Amino acid sequence: xxxxxxxxxxxxxxxxxxxxxxxxxxxxxxxxxxxxxxxxxxxxxxxxxxxxxxxxxxxxxxxxxxxxxxxxxxxxxxxxxxxxxxxxxxxxxxxxxxxxxxxxxxxxxxxxxxxxxxxxxxxxxxxxxxxxxxxxxxxxxxxxxxxxxxxxxxxxxxxxxxxxxxxxxxxxxxxxxxxxxxxxxxxxxxxxxxxxxxxxxxxxxxxxxxxxxxxxxxxxxxxxxxxxxxxxxxxxxxxxxxxxxxxxxxxxxxxxxxxxxxxxxxxxxxxxxxxxxxxxxxxxxxxxxxxxxxxxxxxxxxxxxxxxxxxxxxxxxxxxxxxxxxxxxxxxxxxxxxxxxxxxxxxx
Numbered sequence: 001x002x003x004x005x006x007x008x009x010x011x012x013x014x015x016x017x018x019x020x021x022x023x024x025x026x027x028x029x030x031x032x033x034x035x036x037x038x039x040x041x042x043x044x045x046x047x048x049x050x051x052x053x054x055x056x057x058x059x060x061x062x063x064x065x066x067x068x069x070x071x072x073x074x075x076x077x078x079x080x081x082x083x084x085x086x087x088x089x090x091x092x093x094x095x096x097x098x099x100x101x102x103x104x105x106x107x108x109x110x111x112x113x114x115x116x117x118x119x120x121x122x123x124x125x126x127x128x129x130x131x132x133x134x135x136x137x138x139x140x141x142x143x144x145x146x147x148x149x150x151x152x153x154x155x156x157x158x159x160x161x162x163x164x165x166x167x168x169x170x171x172x173x174x175x176x177x178x179x180x181x182x183x184x185x186x187x188x189x190x191x192x193x194x195x196x197x198x199x200x201x202x203x204x205x206x207x208x209x210x211x212x213x214x215x216x217x218x219x220x221x222x223x224x225x226x227x228x229x230x231x232x233x234x235x236x237x238x239x240x241x242x243x244x245x246x247x248x249x250x251x252x253x254x255x256x257x258x259x260x261x262x263x264x265x266x267x268x269x270x271x272x273x274x275x276x277x278x279x280x281x282x283x284x285x286x287x288x289x290x291x292x293x294x295x296x297x298x299x300x301x302x303x304x305x306x307x308x309x310x311x312x313x314x315x316x317x318x319x320x321x322x323x324x325x326x327x328x329x330x331x332x333x334x335x336x337x338x339x340x341x342x343x344x345x346x347x348x
Contacts, residue, residue: 024098031096032063032085039071048099061096062088119194119211119284123277130276132186140188142168142200143181150177169204171220173247180219180251187276194280213287216256217279221247222265255282257289 024047026034034043035058044054058065064083074080115121122128138144149167152158172180188198197209206217225243251272252265262282264275272279 024100026096026098028061028063028088028091028094028096029085031058031061035063035065036082040065057096057098061091061094062086117284117288120281123281123284128277130186130190130280132182132273132276134182136182136185138181138185140185140198142166142198143184143188145200146170147181166200167204168200168206169218171218172251173221173249176221176247176249176251183251183272183276184219187279190276190280191283196283208283210283210287211291213290215283215286215290217283218254218256220252220254222250222252224248253279255279255286257286258293262286 035054040051040054044051047054049057055065063085066083070080138147145165146167148165152162152164168184170177170180170184191198191208191210199207199209201207201216208215208217223245226246228242228244230242250266252263253272255262255264262285264272264278264282266272
């Protein structure tokens with residue numbers, strides 16, 4: 001029974017062999033010597049096994065393996081002892097079959113990334129770096145009208161019926177508004193210098209036209225929750241919100257795309273003042289992605305709408321216009337109330 005069990009184990013091991021690779025046949029003594037010459041982690045790869053799998057085979061054939069820390073002590077120069085191979089009559093004359101290293105097909109080298117668009121590559125050139133001086137004055141008309149919008153809505157007598165100037169929504173605290181205006185001033189100057197356009201859309205949205213494609217750009221200041229200290233005896237509406245949202249001073253630009261978005265935010269070592277070129281590059285990528293999507297959808301749109309286009313054209317017969325009915329060929333001065341008969345003419 002034991003012999004059959006071990007034979008089934010050997011056949012199972014042979015079944016794990018990969019096609020085209022000859023299995024390795026060893027005696028118990030040979031495997032014992034190799035296990036004590038080289039670590040199992042390295043030796044197992046030559047046999048097409050994992051270190052755990054090779055250790056299981058050694059235990060199956062009663063072959064001692066080096067204990068944990070053996071190779072580290074030997075490398076450090078300490079004296080280590082090699083365990084003797086115990087005699088085992090039941091497995092001493094049996095051959096150990098190992099699958100051997102598999103001939104795995106090498107994965108093809110990844111294709112080099114496509115070269116960046118010239119406009120995107122230009123943003124990494126030192127001559128095109130966008131800087132934000134601390135004394136930068138806000139001169140852009142859209143930013144001035146946004147600042148005027150803030151002044152109007154902060155007045156006590158403000159009414160929403162009052163006509164409001166064009167503005168953009170900047171979700172930051174009042175204390176950090178000057179920094180936001182300086183960032184937008186530097187960014188708008190750089191965008192317009194590169195031939196792009198900025199404008200205010202509905203509900204204060206900021207539209208940036210890049211390569212004839214309209215992109216949306218947002219700026220907000222990140223917030224964090226701070227637990228409130230609720231006094232005893234507070235009313236329900238005062239205690240129903242246990243947290244307050246507090247601005248952190250960290251800015252975050254968000255570039256909206258059709259299916260995703262890119263975010264450029266303050267880092268520990270890189271504030272957004274040093275990453276305005278990344279924002280311009282993200283806007284260009286968004287415009288290029290929109291162009292690629294439109295080019296992909298154009299054949300589909302044409303195929304779906306061709307029946308409607310053909311239906312709107314005047315019908316023809318053999319390439320010639322359809323003849324007009326006889327009723328429409330009546331002279332303009334003909335009276336439709338006159339009916340001709342073979343014997344008489346009567347006016348109805």
